Amino acid sequence: MSALTTLTVTEARLFMRNPTSVFMALLLPSLLLLMQGFVIPGTLEPVGGDDPALAGLRAIDFFVPISITVALVSVAVTNYPSAIGGYRESGVLRRLDVTPVGSHRVLFAQWMVSAASFLIAITVTFVLARVAFGAVGPRNVVLVAVLIALGTLTMMSVGSLIAATAPNAQVAYGVGMLVFMACMFTAGMWTPGPMMAPGVQRVTGFTPLGALTQALTSAWYQGTSELAPFVVMSVWAVLCAAISVKAFRWR
Amino acid sequence: MSPGTHRQQAARPLGPRDAAVTVRELRKTFPGVVAVDHVSFSIRPGEVFCILGPNGAGKTTTVECIAGTLKPDSGRIKVLGIDPIRERQQVREQVGYQLQSAVLPAALRVEEAVRLFASFYSRPVSVGDLLTTVGLEDQRRRAFGKLSGGEKQRLSIGLALVGSPRIVVLDELTTGLDPQGRRSVWQLIERLKGRGVTIILVSHHLDEVQRLGDRLAIIAAGRTQFVGTPVELRRATSAGSDSDRTLEDAYLAFVDDVDPREGTGS
Numbered sequence: 001m002s003a004l005t006t007l008t009v010t011e012a013r014l015f016m017r018n019p020t021s022v023f024m025a026l027l028l029p030s031l032l033l034l035m036q037g038f039v040i041p042g043t044l045e046p047v048g049g050d051d052p053a054l055a056g057l058r059a060i061d062f063f064v065p066i067s068i069t070v071a072l073v074s075v076a077v078t079n080y081p082s083a084i085g086g087y088r089e090s091g092v093l094r095r096l097d098v099t100p101v102g103s104h105r106v107l108f109a110q111w112m113v114s115a116a117s118f119l120i121a122i123t124v125t126f127v128l129a130r131v132a133f134g135a136v137g138p139r140n141v142v143l144v145a146v147l148i149a150l151g152t153l154t155m156m157s158v159g160s161l162i163a164a165t166a167p168n169a170q171v172a173y174g175v176g177m178l179v180f181m182a183c184m185f186t187a188g189m190w191t192p193g194p195m196m197a198p199g200v201q202r203v204t205g206f207t208p209l210g211a212l213t214q215a216l217t218s219a220w221y222q223g224t225s226e227l228a229p230f231v232v233m234s235v236w237a238v239l240c241a242a243i244s245v246k247a248f249r250w251r
Numbered sequence: 252m253s254p255g256t257h258r259q260q261a262a263r264p265l266g267p268r269d270a271a272v273t274v275r276e277l278r279k280t281f282p283g284v285v286a287v288d289h290v291s292f293s294i295r296p297g298e299v300f301c302i303l304g305p306n307g308a309g310k311t312t313t314v315e316c317i318a319g320t321l322k323p324d325s326g327r328i329k330v331l332g333i334d335p336i337r338e339r340q341q342v343r344e345q346v347g348y349q350l351q352s353a354v355l356p357a358a359l360r361v362e363e364a365v366r367l368f369a370s371f372y373s374r375p376v377s378v379g380d381l382l383t384t385v386g387l388e389d390q391r392r393r394a395f396g397k398l399s400g401g402e403k404q405r406l407s408i409g410l411a412l413v414g415s416p417r418i419v420v421l422d423e424l425t426t427g428l429d430p431q432g433r434r435s436v437w438q439l440i441e442r443l444k445g446r447g448v449t450i451i452l453v454s455h456h457l458d459e460v461q462r463l464g465d466r467l468a469i470i471a472a473g474r475t476q477f478v479g480t481p482v483e484l485r486r487a488t489s490a491g492s493d494s495d496r497t498l499e500d501a502y503l504a505f506v507d508d509v510d511p512r513e514g515t516g517s
């Protein structure tokens with residue numbers, strides 16, 4: 001097997017052996033969805049509102065795209081940065097650096113494993129939403145797929161900012177958790193869909209996860225999306241990636 | 252070997268008179284600190300060459316320049332006749348490096364670690380042979396986090412050997428090991444030496460140097476203060492008087508002369 005394949009397989013194994021990673025990546029989004037549906041009262045009633053395309057939807061329906069974005073962000077800003085921060089602290093990055101393949105390939109392996117875990121988490125979340133709450137599938141599958149791909153790139157770039165300089169796993173995890181909480185707010189975890197005040201919605205539309213959730217929601221239920229979220233996410237992705245590359249500490 | 256040429260040079264077989272590694276007037280600074288300055292020595296093929304010195308003297312900086320992970324500010328380094336910065340890839344194929352206190356992920360198993368590192372090299376040794384060499388053939392399925400200190404260190408040495416290197420750098424080989432752990436690591440080094448691998452041993456344990464070293468360099472205050480055999484070191488410091496000083500006495504006398512702040516008290 002090539003070095004890159006072996007590294008990716010190894011990273012996948014280590015991921016599966018780490019209970020925190022598995023929980024944050026694969027179980028948390030589904031658990032949040034189940035909690036919203038079964039524990040929080042009123043989420044199975046239609047939310048109403050002026051928009052005829054959305055008026056018939058229940059709060060839980062809005063949680064489907066939200067849970068997908070939560071799956072994405074939890075891996076991108078907690079698992080991935082803490083893995084790299086841990087490698088920096090323990091000397092794994094330095095050790096890889098003295099081999100012919102160098103240490104940058106371990107980042108690629110992490111991205112592959114993260115992407116794979118998103119796909120699994122998204123599938124599990126959606127199947128659960130469908131079976132438990134009768135959620136409907138996306139109206140525009142292609143647009144949803146494109147948005148998820150762009151959202152993945154964007155959030156991995158945001159996570160790379162933390163991964164680039166965190167001296168160890170704990171710091172990366174702590175900072176990641178703060179970003180995670182902020183992202184959950186902008187995604188509308190507490191104020192799903194039309195429940196978020198329009199003014200707040202306009203502001204969160206400029207955050208990477210706010211943009212993703214709003215675009216994903218309209219792609220899912222209306223089959224269209226505005227252009228603005230694409231621009232917002234692309235700007236965040238390019239900016240964070242550029243800063244991370246510049247700031248990345250290999251030792 | 253004019254400085255302007257950029258043609259690719261391959262590591263070639265060495266003749267008996269060629270040096271495996273030469274370091275000439277190496278200087279490397281970090282912001283606010285001169286790590287090494289005027290470090291020079293050459294290492295013969297197949298010998299165990301020890302680099303000694305007080306903590307913070309620039310030993311690790313020196314070997315990192317040899318391994319090509321740090322770029323010297325000035326000076327010249329040749330490893331098997333090639334430049335470790337310009338021909339990084341080549342040098343990394345030929346130099347196995349066991350890092351001071353590098354730790355693998357705790358959940359990674361012994362055999363997985365060896366297979367992973369084997370995939371990095373173009374001519375890796377067989378995984379089974381390597382595990383036998385380092386005495387971990389019965390620990391294949393154990394996680395790194397569950398190994399004893401000596402076993403971790405033997406695995407770490409094994410990973411430095413997996414690419415069948417001609418030079419192996421071992422940094423702080425036995426620091427923190429119990430006597431059994433040290434003994435098993437030393438025996439491993441002696442077996443390697445028997446196979447003709449050139450070994451660079453960074454250490455501040457004089458008993459280790461006494462037992463394993465063919466020649467040694469003392470780096471203190473960023474400079475090479477002495478290069479020679481252990482016998483020559485004892486002779487150089489005994490000043491014609493009693494000739495049965497230990498190597499440690501000789502080393503301390505030498506380092507104290509150079510840098511009284513750091514040489515004592517260990």
